Amino acid sequence: MTSSWSSPVERDESRKITQLASAMIREMDGFWIKGAIHAIKALSYVYDLLTFPVYLILQRPWEKRKLSRRIKARPIDKTENSITYRSVDSPGAMYIAIERNKVETLDGMLRWVANIHSGKRCLGTRQILAEEDELQPNGRVFKKYKMGDYKWKTYSDVDRLVLSFARGLKELGLTTRKNVVIFAETRAEWMIAAHACFKQNLAVVTIYATLGDDAIAHGINETEVDTVITSHELLPKFKRLLEMTPVVKTVIYMEDQLKFTDTKGYKEGVNLIPFSDVIKKGNTSDVELNPPKANDTAIIMYTSGSTGVPKGVILSHRNIMATIKSYCNAVELKDDDVFLGYLPLAHVLELLAETVCLLSGVPIGYSSPLTMIDSSSKIQRGSKGDASVLHPTCITSVPLILDRISKGINEKVKRSGPFRQAIFHFAYEYKLKWTKRGYETPIFDKFIFGAAKQVLGGRVRLVLCGGAPLSPDTHSQVKLCLCVTVTQGYGLTETSSCATVMDTYDGSTGRVGAPTTVCDIRLENWEEAGYRVTDKPYPRGEILIGGDNVSSGYYKLLEKTKEDFFQENDRQWFRTGDIGEMHPDGSMQIIDRKKDLVKLQLGEYVSLGKVEAELKTCPVVENICVYGDSNKAYTVALVVPSHRNLEEIAANLGITATSLEELCNNPRIEKAVLQELVEQAKKCKLQRFEIPGAVKLCPEQWSPDMGLVTAAFKLKRKAVQDRYQHEISRMYAS
Numbered sequence: 001m002t003s004s005w006s007s008p009v010e011r012d013e014s015r016k017i018t019q020l021a022s023a024m025i026r027e028m029d030g031f032w033i034k035g036a037i038h039a040i041k042a043l044s045y046v047y048d049l050l051t052f053p054v055y056l057i058l059q060r061p062w063e064k065r066k067l068s069r070r071i072k073a074r075p076i077d078k079t080e081n082s083i084t085y086r087s088v089d090s091p092g093a094m095y096i097a098i099e100r101n102k103v104e105t106l107d108g109m110l111r112w113v114a115n116i117h118s119g120k121r122c123l124g125t126r127q128i129l130a131e132e133d134e135l136q137p138n139g140r141v142f143k144k145y146k147m148g149d150y151k152w153k154t155y156s157d158v159d160r161l162v163l164s165f166a167r168g169l170k171e172l173g174l175t176t177r178k179n180v181v182i183f184a185e186t187r188a189e190w191m192i193a194a195h196a197c198f199k200q201n202l203a204v205v206t207i208y209a210t211l212g213d214d215a216i217a218h219g220i221n222e223t224e225v226d227t228v229i230t231s232h233e234l235l236p237k238f239k240r241l242l243e244m245t246p247v248v249k250t251v252i253y254m255e256d257q258l259k260f261t262d263t264k265g266y267k268e269g270v271n272l273i274p275f276s277d278v279i280k281k282g283n284t285s286d287v288e289l290n291p292p293k294a295n296d297t298a299i300i301m302y303t304s305g306s307t308g309v310p311k312g313v314i315l316s317h318r319n320i321m322a323t324i325k326s327y328c329n330a331v332e333l334k335d336d337d338v339f340l341g342y343l344p345l346a347h348v349l350e351l352l353a354e355t356v357c358l359l360s361g362v363p364i365g366y367s368s369p370l371t372m373i374d375s376s377s378k379i380q381r382g383s384k385g386d387a388s389v390l391h392p393t394c395i396t397s398v399p400l401i402l403d404r405i406s407k408g409i410n411e412k413v414k415r416s417g418p419f420r421q422a423i424f425h426f427a428y429e430y431k432l433k434w435t436k437r438g439y440e441t442p443i444f445d446k447f448i449f450g451a452a453k454q455v456l457g458g459r460v461r462l463v464l465c466g467g468a469p470l471s472p473d474t475h476s477q478v479k480l481c482l483c484v485t486v487t488q489g490y491g492l493t494e495t496s497s498c499a500t501v502m503d504t505y506d507g508s509t510g511r512v513g514a515p516t517t518v519c520d521i522r523l524e525n526w527e528e529a530g531y532r533v534t535d536k537p538y539p540r541g542e543i544l545i546g547g548d549n550v551s552s553g554y555y556k557l558l559e560k561t562k563e564d565f566f567q568e569n570d571r572q573w574f575r576t577g578d579i580g581e582m583h584p585d586g587s588m589q590i591i592d593r594k595k596d597l598v599k600l601q602l603g604e605y606v607s608l609g610k611v612e613a614e615l616k617t618c619p620v621v622e623n624i625c626v627y628g629d630s631n632k633a634y635t636v637a638l639v640v641p642s643h644r645n646l647e648e649i650a651a652n653l654g655i656t657a658t659s660l661e662e663l664c665n666n667p668r669i670e671k672a673v674l675q676e677l678v679e680q681a682k683k684c685k686l687q688r689f690e691i692p693g694a695v696k697l698c699p700e701q702w703s704p705d706m707g708l709v710t711a712a713f714k715l716k717r718k719a720v721q722d723r724y725q726h727e728i729s730r731m732y733a734s
Contacts, residue, residue, distance in 0.1 A: 037422050044430060047443075061438030067505035068438075072514035073521070073586025082541070083533040084522040085586055087515045094328035094360065095517070098321070104294040105317040106198040109324070109359060114159035117361040122158045123188040124150040124365040126386055128257045134380060144380040150365055150390060158192060161279060165196035166289055168282030172227070172250060172273075174202060176290045179223040179300060181205040183216065184231040186345045187366050189254040189275055191354065193229050194345075198317075201292040205300045205312070206346040209234055210704035215310050217244035219302045222312060222556060229275075232256035235263075242267040252278055294318040300555050301348055303493050312555030313493045315348075322548035323352050323491075323498035324359055326516035330501035331464070331487065333360045333394070338459075340392035342367040348497040349466045349489075353396045365390040373455055387457040395460060398467040399474065400623075400713045402486075403616055406474045409452060409481050410619060411644065424448070431480050436507065445483045452481045460484050466491060468714055469590050469609070472509035473617050479509075488512050490590065494564070494574045495519070498549040500588055514586040519547030521588065522573075523580055529597055529605055531579055540591065543580040546573040596717075598628035598635075604689045606635055611692075612715070614684040620645040620676050623702050623709075625720045626692060627728055634693035636731040638724050639673060641697050649673065664697035673697060694731035696724065 055061075077084040091099075103109050127148035134144040153161070174180065180202050184190050197204045207219045216237075220228065226247050230238065231254040238251055253261060254275045263272040292298070298317045302310040339357045341364045343350040357364050367386035370378040374385045413424045427448040431441045445453075453460070460482065466489045479486045485504070490512035491497040499521065502513035515521040523541035525532045533539040550572040553561030564575050579592035596609035608626045615624050615637070623640040646663050649672050650656070657663045664670075674695040681691040702708040708720050721728065 036419065037426055040423070040426060055439055059439055064438035064505055064507070067503075068507045069585060070503075070505075071585050072503055076520070078533070080525075080534065082522055082524045082544075083539050083582070084520050085515055085582060086520050087517045088586070089329060089517055091325070091517060092329040095325045098325055098328075104321060105292045105296075106195065106298055106320060106355070107291050107317075109321070109355075110159060110162065110195050110198075113359055113361065114155045117155040119154055119156065120361055121152040121363040122155045122358070123191060124152045124363060124390070125188050126150050126365070126367070126371070126389065131258060132380070143378070144383075145371060145378045146380055147371065147383065147389075152363070153188065155361075158195075161192050162195045162199060164279045164282035164285075165192055165275075166199040166282065167285040167287050168278035168280075169196060169202070169227075170200060170287045170289065171281050171285050172278070174200070174227060176201045177203070177296075178227075179203045179205050179225050181207060181220055181223070181225045181228045182230075182346075183207050183209060183228055183234060184254060185209055185233065185368065186341055186343065186350065187231070187254065188364075189231075190345045191358075191364075193252075193275075198292060198298060200289045201296055203297040203300055205302070206351075207302050207310075208344055208346045208704065208710075210344075211310070212705070212707055213237070213240060213244065215302075217241055219310060219312065220245045220248060223300055226250060227252065230254070232259065232261045235261060235272075239266060242270055292317055294321070299351075301346070301493050311557060311560065313551050314553060314555055315493075315496055315551055319496045319549055319551060320352070320355070322518045323496040323516075324356055326498050326518040326549065327352065327356045327501070328360065329517045330489075330503075330513075331356070331462070332504055333357070333362055335361075337362045337393045338390060339364045340367055340372075340387060340390060340395045340456075341365065342369065342372055342386075343396050343398070347467070348493045349398075349464075349491070350396055352497045353464055357394075362394070365392065387455070387460075389457075391457040391459045393459050394462045394464070395456070396464045396466075398713060399465060399470040399613075400468070402463070402465060402470060402474050402478050405482075406477045406617070407619060407642070409477060428477075428480060432476065435480065438507075449481050449483055453483050456482070462487060464489065466497065469512075469613050470510075471613050471617050475509040490588065492545075492574070492576060494551045494576075495545045495547075496549045496551070499543075499545045502587070506587065508587070511583065511587045511589045513588065515588075516549075519545055519549050520571075521545060521580070521582075523582060526579065526594070529579075529592070529594075531592070538581045538583055540579065540581045542594065543576045543578045543588075543590075544573050545576060546571045548572075550574050599630050600628055600635075600689060601631055601633045602689070604687070606690050608635070608717070611635065611681075611686060611690050614686060615677055615680055615692075617684075618676055618680040620649065620673055623715075625715055625717065627721060629728075629732060632732055634689065635691075636694045636696070636728060637677065637692035638696050638698055638720060638727065639677075640700070640702055641673065646673075646697075649676075660699045664699045670695055670697055694734060696727040696731055698724070 071088060073085045073087050075083050076086045103112050128145050129148050130146040131143050132146055133141045135141055180197050182193055182204055194204050205223045205225060207216055224247055227250040228248055229252045235253045242248060250271045252273050252275055294317050296317055297314055298320055299315040300312045301315055302312050339362050341354055345351050354364055370376055371386050373387055376385050379385050413421055427444050431444050434441055461484055463484050463486045465486055470488050475486055487502045489501040491499040498516055500513040500515055522544040523533050523539055524544060526542045531540040533541050553565050566573050577594040578590055581589045581591050592607040593609050596607055598606050606628050611626045612624050615621055620641050621639055622642045625638045626635050628635040643660055650663055650669055653668055655666060678691055708716055
């Protein structure tokens with residue numbers, strides 16, 4: 001009989017034998033996986049040989065490659081200091097129809113399309129049936145929605161509601177050419193309210209719902225607004241805001257589907273009115289309305305203020321109609337398309353994308369980040385998110401969201417086990433290879449990437465991305481794994497979101513496309529940083545945009561308007577501050593930004609935005625701000641880390657911690673994260689002086705409420721620097 005106790009030597013030998021056995025098993029697994037992958041590669045080779053003639057005939061890849069390489073814009077003027085490009089494309093069918101029917105305003109557009117698409121679905125809202133408690137595995141209880149189907153308003157319904165709301169506003173005493181603030185989340189009532197204002201020639205002032213109180217009050221006070229349209233969810237904010245906005249006398253609120261709105265305790269003398277009551281008032285009214293002219297102001301859109309106090313950009317009906325016409329030329333919409341609206345309508349990209357859908361007869365189903373997918377925070381366990389119910393084909397996005405999708409895919413693959421990882425990586429490289437040659441891979445799309453596609457309802461074919469540069473790696477991964485076309489564009493609030501759009505057949509990544517059909521793009525030398533239009537192989541310089549899409553300027557900011565806008569040959573131009581590089585086919589790449597450029601101690605220029613865009617693709621990085629001191633020879637980085645990845649790094653180092661704060665404050669983890677950033681920087685071919693020399697991990701998520709990022713999640717660099725100045729000084733001191 002053996003003893004149940006063993007000596008230290010025996011225990012040590014036992015441990016060694018166990019480790020050796022585990023190593024042998026891993027080695028055998030590795031051989032088996034390699035063997036299986038080699039077998040799959042051999043099968044795919046045979047499959048390629050057998051199916052190549054079929055795919056060649058059916059898919060005609062040479063035509064796609066030719067369309068991808070085609071010239072999209074040409075220089076129309078060139079000097080030593082500048083070069084100007086113009087699209088070679090002719091106006092499309094919708095552009096011509098708008099011109100022929102003399103549709104010059106947003107009011108005219110809605111009336112026109114309501115006649116064409118009268119009985120077709122227009123705006124959809126998903127029913128919330130109840131809010132119920134749901135017990136979580138950790139014992140906590142969360143409120144979750146029990147949701148029904150989408151309820152739709154037809155084009156005729158929307159046109160009728162818009163007319164009633166417009167008349168209701170006039171009955172409340174609102175007259176032509178006044179400003180009205182819409183301060184609400186993205187929803188059908190937002191669009192109805194906006195078009196009601198357009199119908200009466202009222203200027204809509206848009207303010208992000210995520211801005212701080214001071215910024216919101218600034219926009220309301222600067223535009224001298226006495227009427228605000230908001231929602232049940234945001235109404236409580238006005239208990240504070242009304243003390244800061246003395247001119248406001250009327251607040252119209254969009255009701256909640258379930259909850260009663262408490263209107264007690266608000267400032268005396270302010271009238272609070274339900275949205276539905278304004279429509280009822282308009283239903284019984286026959287007051288005459290004053291439709292706008294093309295040059296009248298449609299929107300005063302407050303930028304999210306990445307460099308300071310938000311500025312109100314004046315957009316006329318002519319500006320917006322110009323963008324709509326150009327988007328109709330650039331983006332192909334189909335009869336069975338459905339659009340999922342969830343980004344803020346106070347963001348120019350979302351507003352213009354939805355307006356193009358309205359024009360083209362594409363139904364818009366509204367959603368929110370809380371209910372969008374099956375795993376969203378307000379969706380009951382086992383229930384479907386909005387995308388799974390709506391089955392959209394088109395969505396808009398910003399790079400931050402696509403970065404998170406990309407990292408989510410990588411994390412899921414990482415947790416799937418060695419064999420699944422190997423299969424995924426083989427399939428990814430296989431699809432990438434054939435896609436570059438102009439082919440589609442239907443078998444792989446169905447059996448390997450099909451599950452990822454189902455997350456957004458299974459039908460999404462087009463993702464329109466703007467707001468910031470999208471990294472090539474993220475662009476490729478989202479395009480391949482979700483089996484969608486990712487169309488990147490470039491524009492600003494000051495240009496009605498319009499400047500360039502990628503061509504439908506452009507297979508490249510990292511570029512933002514060619515000039516649209518309504519504007520010209522000019523590059524001007526920026527001597528200080530050495531960007532010139534005579535640079536080889538490609539012209540480089542500051543981007544200027546000229547055309548009917550360009551705003552007349554900033555609201556009540558004459559000096560800033562003179563600084564950034566100018567007229568030339570009866571055309572309005574805007575200086576963007578972005579640096580572009582124009583390729584031979586007429587497509588542009590954003591390579592730098594004036595405000596993001598810093599000169600280090602040894603004379604090297606570092607584009608902070610470019611470095612951040614590359615390092616954001618590092619799995620451990622949730623968000624990042626790179627800082628450069630002109631008296632130092634290197635940059636430093638403030639990083640909001642991914643909690644999951646940080647825990648993995650800690651586990652590998654044998655570190656246990658009870659909170660994210662403890663992990664972020666651990667010097668060994670900090671060093672390990674810095675090493676990951678260095679490796680990612682080398683992979684992205686960053687220069688030595690561009691690579692951060694120190695890092696600080698920030699446990700708090702940067703949100704618009706904190707004032708560290710804009711509503712579109714762009715960094716507010718100065719605000720981040722001010723908040724973390726002590727940590728920046730410590731990094732340089734170390």
